[in-house]
Amino acid sequence: MKIKLAYFVCVLTVLSTPEVYADDSKRAWSIQLENDVFSQFFGLRKSDSEASDFDGDKDYTQGVRLGLTIRDRTDLPFHSLLKDLHMIGEADDDSNRKVHVTYQAFLGQNIYTPTDITKSHLLVNDRPYAGYLYFGSNITRQKGRHLESLELDVGVIGPLSGAKQVQTTWHTLIDTREPEGWDNQLSNEPALTVIYTRAVNMPLLAKKSGEIGVGMDITPHGTLALGTVYTHVSVGGTLRIGTGLEREMMSPNRIQPSQPGSDIFSGKGMDFYTFIGIEGRAVARNAFLDGNVFSESHRIDKKRFVGEFSIGFVGFTESWRLSYTHVFRSREFVNQRKGDFFGSVSLTKLF
Structure with missing residues (x-):
């Protein structure tokens, strides 16, 4: 074990800027919660800004995701094959990594x-009600x-997603207006999307391995999504400034759809950094605007190009990471x- 650890430390100190990967943890549980109500908390949207009865729910109103991440488990299927595959665009100085x-x-x-979720009839000039599980x-x-x-x-769009039940129950619990238009939601149909991403991390303010202080880096990326839910090409980048950048x-x-990110990290102690990100997407399909693939449904004329700006912070302890991101997305439909x-x-x- 000591020999393996010594080898690992040697690898980390090859460059003057530390290699970025989660070395001392193999598993992590994560939860992401996204909601438009945060815009009201920060004063970025007033309750009467768009309609007299507007109560905060519109467009992409909520998302939740629970995940389990496992790193470098050699006993998992295809591990040996995957680790030996050539990486597109791989730099020569990384050839021995x-x-x-x-x-x-x-x-x-x-x-x-x-x-306006208080209307029960179909709103032909607005986006469809839709749920995605x-x-x-x-x-x-x-x-x-x-x-x-x-x-x-892989999943399902439509009533089987349970979106109506989740939103209606939540609005009942917090005693606010109940959504009345879910009878107009997209029909049930299977959903499939494949997403490929490439990124490279580029230090702008280098630190030597083991050095304590503020660092800065930028990570440009490109993404291709194909499927019945999303089909688009996107490019963008993220700029980070703070301590502990080498932890992820x-x-x-x-x-x-979003800029790429990580769900596992390394290191010890407490760190903090802030970041900003931008992304542009050329959109061929967005099921939540284009409607059902296999049946007739309500749809709306979408924008072919969508821009996104994000700003946020990340805080670490030895085994916990908490982050907040605020996202500003350009208009998605006409x-x-x-x-x-x-x-x-x-x-x-981390576990």
Whole structure:
């Protein structure tokens, strides 16, 4: 064990900037919660900003995802094959680096509504009511500062997603207006999306291994999504400033569609960093605007190009990570009055 640990330390000190990967933990549980109500908490949206009876639910109104992440488990299927595959665009100076393979499984639900949820009739100039319940699996390969991931999401869109029940129950509990238009939601149909991402981490303010202080880096990325739920191409990047940047390669994961992130980290002690991110998407399909694939349904004319800006912070202890991200998304469809603003909270526990 001591020999293996000594070898690991040697690998970490090859570069003047530390290699980014979760070395001292193999598993993590995580939860992400996204909701547009955070915009009201921060004063970014007033309750009467769009309609006299507007109560905060509109567009992408809520998302939740629970995940389990496992790293470098050699007994898992295809581990040997995956760690030996060539990485596209791999830099020559990373040729002797160890490849780290991360597996993730998660369960999630997204909820989408038009602006005015008090109307029971179909709002033809607004987006459809829609729910999405899905199971996903992600495999990420990291070598040095290069990363690529492949994600497969399968699930159901429509009443079987349980979105109506979740939103109605929650509104009853908090004693606010009940949504009246769920009879107009998209029909039941299977959902499938494959998502491929590449990213490279580039230090801007380098620290020597073991040095304590503030660092800065930028991570450009590119993503291709194909499926019945999302089909798009996106490019963007994330700038991070703070301490403990080497504990993970990117800021924490968010719910798709989003900029890429991580769900496992390394290191000890307490650290904190802030970040900003941008992404542009060329959209061919968004099921929550384009409607059902296999049946007639309400749909709305979407924007072909969508931009996204995010800002947030990440705090670490030895085994916990808490982050908050606020997302500003440009208009996604023609009749949308304003862009979409929502917050994302992520909590991760290492084991």
